[in-house]
Each structure stands twice: as C-alpha cells, then as structure tokens.
Amino acid sequence: MAVPTHTVTNQVPPLVAYDVYASDPALTEGVARHAAPERLDEITSELSELGRSAGSAQAQRWGEEANACSPVLRTHDRYGHRIDEVDFHPSWHRLLGHAVSAGLTTAWARPDGHLRRTAGFITWTQAEAGHGCPLSMTHAAVPALRAEPSLAAEWEPRLTSRTYEPELMAPGAKPGALFGMGMTEKQGGSDVRANTTRAEPLAEEGCYVLTGHKWFCSAPMSDGFLVLAQAPGGLTCFLLPRVLPDGTRNPFAIQRLKDKLGNRSNASSEVEFSGTWARRVGEEGRGVATIIEMVAATRLDCVSGSAALMRQAVAQATHHAAYREAFGGPLIDKPLMRNVLADLALESEAATTLALRLAAAYDADGEHERHLRRIAVPVAKYWVTKRCPAVAGEALECLGGNGYVEESGMPRLFRESPLNSIWEGSGNVQALDVLRAMQREPQALNAFLVEIGQARGADHRLDAAVKDLLTELGDLEGVEARARRVVERMAVVLQGSLLVRYAPAPVSDAFCASRLGGDWGTAFGTLPHTLDLAAVVDRARPVVE
Known part of the structure; x- marks a missing residue:
C-alpha cells in the first residue's frame, strides 16, 4: 500500500549486474603486467566471464543465502548410525561448484596458473568469502x-x-x-610440536592408524585431510581420507561445529580420531617441513582473500557515494568524503598489487622468485590481513546507518574481515617467521632488497623509507620485540616500490606521501589535500553499465 509520507528518494541502487574483474583497474592491469602476452586475451576472457558471474544478482543471492543458513552437523542417521556429515544450503554448493568449474583449484596444472587463480580468487570471493576455505585448502594440498x-x-x-x-x-x-x-590441537594452538595425536604404523608400508583430536579442522565435509600426528619418528604429516578405498567410512567423529564471529557459510569443526586410517606424506619426523608448502600457499590466499574483501568494501563505498546526495550534491564530490574514499582505495590497490606480484613469483619460480616468496609471503600475510578490518569498518561507515544494516552486505564483510589475520598463523607467528627467514635464509632477505630496489630513485620518500628500513634491519638487538614494527615497514616499503613502478602517478604519489612520507593521520581520510584525490577515487569506483 502506497503511503504519502513514504516516498522513496535519494536511495542508492544496488551494485549489481557488473563485471567485478573488468571494473577493477588494479586487478586488470596487474594481470596484464604479469601474464605471458600470448595468453593474455584468453586469461582476460576467462576472468571477465567469472567477473560477470560474481557481479550478478544470482551470485549475490547465493552469498546471502549461504550465510543466512549456516551449515548443520548431523552426527547420526535416523537409525542411530554414526555418519558425521555436514548439511549446507544449496547456494553453498552452487558457489563452490561454480568456483571449481572456473578452475580455482587448478593453479599447479596451467601456465600462468597462480596468476589466473589469484585474480580469479580475488574476483569470485567478492560474491561470498566463506567457500574460499575449501578452495584454498584443496589448491594448497598439491605441493605438500x-x-x-x-x-x-x-x-x-x-x-x-x-x-x-x-x-x-x-x-x-x-x-x-x-x-x-x-x-591445531587444544593444548598447543600454533605450537604444533605440542600435538598429542598419535600415529601407529601398520604392517603395510606407509599406512598408520591415528588416535587423537583436532581443535580446528577446516572444511570437514571434504574428501581428504592433511593432518599432523606424532609417529614413532616424531611429528609427521598424513593424508586422512574420509572414505576408505573399499567405500566404508573412515572413523572421523565431528564433535561440533564452531560458532564463529563471521565466515558463517563455512563449517569449521572439532574432530576425534580413533583407529583412523591414514597414509604418511613425506618422512617421519618431517611433518612441519612437509606441510609448510601447504601453509605457504594458504597464506597467500589469506592475502588474496583480504584483498578481495577490501576491494568489495571500496567498491560498495564509492558506489554509494556516487549516488547518494547530501548537503547539496553527491557525497563523492565532498572534499572530506573524497579523502576517505581515496585513502581506502590506496589500501585496496596496494593489497591487490602485492597479491598479484606474489602469485607471479609462484609462476616464474626462478631462484630470486623462490627466495622472495619465502620472506614476502609472511610479510604480506601479516600486513594486508591487518589492514582489512580497518578498511571494512571505514567503508561501512561511508554508508552511514544503511551500512550497519544487514541488507547492505557490509556487516557480513566486516565480520569476515578479521579472519585472515588469524587463519594460518596470527600476526606474531608471521612476524617471527619473517625473522626466522632473515636469520636462516639470507638469500630471502637479499631477494626482498633486490625487489624493492627496482624502484630506486623514482620517489624520494620511498628512497628515504628504504634507507630507514636498512637501518632498522641492521640493528638486531631486541629484534623479536620489534618484529611487528620491522615487518610493517617491510610491507609498506614493498607495496610502495610496486606502486611506484606500476600504478598511475596519483596513486603512487598519494601512497608514498601518506604511508612512507609521514603526512598521514591515524584514521582514514587524512591524506594531504594537495594530492589528486579525485583521480584516485575515480579509478576505484566500479562502473555499472
């Protein structure tokens, strides 16, 4: 019923029916920069198809439904038989099926595979982030x-x-x-060497039975799992299938699903093993060394997933500001709002550019690239995931009260935003891993310095920041207590070097003036007013045809 007092005006149309990939210059230019020229047209076509799907009303509805209807654990069937299955809303399966069919688990088998997959992961998970977990685990299991x-x-x-x-x-x-x-187990957390799950060898070579628990088991509906357990020779990696070769169920008791802050569409669980059959992966006692390749790949996905969340937050904020009228004109034209949006856009572009550079390092896989990955992945994982909640929160505020309402989608982004800083090792774990790489693998630090040095002389603020970083790295006294400070400076210098080399001048100038030059406040929206902020915002705003 129409009511005279309820005329709807000045409300923003939904950001829908657009190409998530093609409307993101930082993403498209990064792919063009790193892809082999002879494959660029094919890759662009593939990613644009995925981008149109991600920006469709259908995919957005799938994301809403998958989060509104959380997974449900069924421990037993109607007759009392233990089954330990997880039921998902059909939209979860549609999201996951579309991602698998689009090749988001095929990076190791294709030329430019990691670049394609990282760009696709950033594109597709903007529709819904939770199903990125099994995609990431499946992708990352291959090198282990x-x-x-x-x-x-x-x-x-x-x-x-x-x-x-x-x-x-x-x-x-x-x-x-x-x-x-x-x-992860209850008593150890990140200290996996404190794990107590036991692995007893069987007569058949490489086969064991496991007894113990896991406090966090990712994606419990999966077909197989990589787990750590204490074998006679020490902590060892194992492949544990849910179903045995003869079709019977492997003992795998899902005790409960975690009730999480965000990531609601995805099931995270506690599980118990009792006489559970598994096959050894790698040598006994070398479990951490074996599974670390999986960890490194999933850490890059933490960077990519956070870049996706930030990009979607910025897309929603700039879209809203372009259509919303206030105080006599569009919000996007107001100097202070423009400053906020530009600042958010810088953080998003820096994250995307860094993620794509690391993906390209996997594809190139030369000596420099391998050493660079060893140190730059935990650096990026530490910093980009830390920036994500701040970006999501500020972008939500750009929508005002509408942003705090579930229908806007911003609360779901905000709840999701802290996850990647915890998953695969919290901030302290990443910072200490960077120190470990510098101390044990000096080639990794040298590769990092060579990488940032490629922009030498292009911006005086970057040059000064590199000099300060070298001074910081030259003083190792009390370095563990300073580890976060050191890694933060490494991250922003690396991002600055990449943007100076590759981004348009307004973007690199604003980044260096704020993140490296010190002309920046403690909140978003404090960029120097003399910068070309309109150009930065225009670049970040998605175009809906």
Whole structure:
C-alpha cells in the first residue's frame, strides 16, 4: 500500500549486474603486467566471464543465502548410525561448484596458473568469502602431496579437477575431490610440536592408524585431510581420507561445529580420531617441513582473500557515494568524503598489487622468485590481513546507518574481515617467521632488497623509507620485540616500490606521501589535500553499465 509520507528518494541502487574483474583497474592491469602476452586475451576472457558471474544478482543471492543458513552437523542417521556429515544450503554448493568449474583449484596444472587463480580468487570471493576455505585448502594440498609422489599421482588429478561432487564416496569413484586440513590441537594452538595425536604404523608400508583430536579442522565435509600426528619418528604429516578405498567410512567423529564471529557459510569443526586410517606424506619426523608448502600457499590466499574483501568494501563505498546526495550534491564530490574514499582505495590497490606480484613469483619460480616468496609471503600475510578490518569498518561507515544494516552486505564483510589475520598463523607467528627467514635464509632477505630496489630513485620518500628500513634491519638487538614494527615497514616499503613502478602517478604519489612520507593521520581520510584525490577515487569506483 502506497503511503504519502513514504516516498522513496535519494536511495542508492544496488551494485549489481557488473563485471567485478573488468571494473577493477588494479586487478586488470596487474594481470596484464604479469601474464605471458600470448595468453593474455584468453586469461582476460576467462576472468571477465567469472567477473560477470560474481557481479550478478544470482551470485549475490547465493552469498546471502549461504550465510543466512549456516551449515548443520548431523552426527547420526535416523537409525542411530554414526555418519558425521555436514548439511549446507544449496547456494553453498552452487558457489563452490561454480568456483571449481572456473578452475580455482587448478593453479599447479596451467601456465600462468597462480596468476589466473589469484585474480580469479580475488574476483569470485567478492560474491561470498566463506567457500574460499575449501578452495584454498584443496589448491594448497598439491605441493605438500608432492613430497610423496605416489600419493600425488593418485590424488592430484582429483584435486585439480573442474568437476564438483559433494557426495562422500570411495576416492576412486570421485571425478573431483576437495581437501581440508587439521593441525591445531587444544593444548598447543600454533605450537604444533605440542600435538598429542598419535600415529601407529601398520604392517603395510606407509599406512598408520591415528588416535587423537583436532581443535580446528577446516572444511570437514571434504574428501581428504592433511593432518599432523606424532609417529614413532616424531611429528609427521598424513593424508586422512574420509572414505576408505573399499567405500566404508573412515572413523572421523565431528564433535561440533564452531560458532564463529563471521565466515558463517563455512563449517569449521572439532574432530576425534580413533583407529583412523591414514597414509604418511613425506618422512617421519618431517611433518612441519612437509606441510609448510601447504601453509605457504594458504597464506597467500589469506592475502588474496583480504584483498578481495577490501576491494568489495571500496567498491560498495564509492558506489554509494556516487549516488547518494547530501548537503547539496553527491557525497563523492565532498572534499572530506573524497579523502576517505581515496585513502581506502590506496589500501585496496596496494593489497591487490602485492597479491598479484606474489602469485607471479609462484609462476616464474626462478631462484630470486623462490627466495622472495619465502620472506614476502609472511610479510604480506601479516600486513594486508591487518589492514582489512580497518578498511571494512571505514567503508561501512561511508554508508552511514544503511551500512550497519544487514541488507547492505557490509556487516557480513566486516565480520569476515578479521579472519585472515588469524587463519594460518596470527600476526606474531608471521612476524617471527619473517625473522626466522632473515636469520636462516639470507638469500630471502637479499631477494626482498633486490625487489624493492627496482624502484630506486623514482620517489624520494620511498628512497628515504628504504634507507630507514636498512637501518632498522641492521640493528638486531631486541629484534623479536620489534618484529611487528620491522615487518610493517617491510610491507609498506614493498607495496610502495610496486606502486611506484606500476600504478598511475596519483596513486603512487598519494601512497608514498601518506604511508612512507609521514603526512598521514591515524584514521582514514587524512591524506594531504594537495594530492589528486579525485583521480584516485575515480579509478576505484566500479562502473555499472
């Protein structure tokens, strides 16, 4: 019923029916920069198709439904048999199936595979972030499995398949498979060497039975898991299938699903093993060294996932400000709002540019690239994931009260934003890993310095920041207590170097003036007013045709 007092005016149209990929210059230019020229047209077409899907009303509805209807644990069937299955809303399966069919688990099997996948991950998870967990685990399991060639030969074709099959069945009967991971236990947390889960060897070579628990087990509906357990020779990595080769269920008791702040569409669980069959991956006692390749790959996904969240937050904020009228004109034209939006856009572009550079380092895989990855991945994981909640919160405020309402989608972004800073090692773990890399692998630090040095002389503020960083790195007294400060400076200097080399002048100038030059306050929206902020905002705003 129409009511005379309820005429709807000055409300912003939804950001829908747009190409998430093509409307992001930082993303498209990064792909063009790092992709092989002969494959660029193919990659662009592939990512634009994914971008149109991600920006569709259908995908947005899937994301809303998957989060509104959280996973449900079913421990037993109607007759009392233990089944330990997790039920998901159909929209979760649609999101995950679309991602698998788009190749978001196939990076290891394609040329420019990591660049394609990282750009696709940033694009597609803007529709919904929670289902990125099994995508990430499945992708990251491949390099760990390669420590045991026979297992890799058996499982890698399933993990890199573009066929999504959600039903649990014998591995040999599945055209495609998903993987999860279980490392964390109650008593140890990040200290996995304190794990108490036991692995007892069987007569068959490489086979064991596990007994113990996992406090966090990711994606419990998966077909297989990489887990750590104490074998006779020490902490060891194992492949644990949910269904045994003969089709019977492996003992895998899901005790409960975690009730989390965000990431509601995704199931995280506590599980118990009791006589659970598993196969060894790598040598006994080398569990951390074996699984670290999986950890490194998922840490890059933490960077990419945070970049996706930031990009979607900035897209929503700039879109809103372009359509919302206040105080005599569009919000986007108001100097102070423009300052806030530009500041958010800088953080988003810096995160995307860094994520793509690291993805390209996986594809190139030369000596410099391997050493750079060793130190730059934890640096980026530390910093980009820390910036994500601040960006999501400020972007939400740009929508005012509307941003605080669930229908806007901003609360879901905000709840999701802290996750990646905790997943795969919190901030302290990342900072200490960077120190470990500098102390044990000096080639890694040298590769980092070579990388940032490629922009030498291009901006005096960057040059000064590099000089200050070298002074910081030259003083190792009390370095553990200063680790966060050191890693933060490494991150912003690396981002500054990349933006100076690759971004338009208004973007790199604003980044260096604020993040490196010290002309910046403690909140977003404190950029120097003399900068070309309109150009920065125009670049960040998604275009809806």
